[in-house]
Amino acid sequence: MANTPSRTPLAGGFLLAISLVAGSVIGAIAGQPSVGFVGGLGVGLALTIGVWLIDRARR
Secondary structure (H helix, E strand, O other): OOOOOOOOOOOOHHHHHHHHHHHHHHHHHHOOHHHHHHHHHHHHHHHHHHHHHHHHHHO
């Protein structure tokens, strides 16, 4: 029986969640948790969109 490639989509939500938490922690250390949260959101969205584009190209 031939192995067929998995058609399961990749998930980037984990990267978004970790970026938000890391940004908030780094921002809190720097005294600016809101700025850290927004920065983490930007990085997380960029990573999530990257995962989505890679997954879309795989199909």
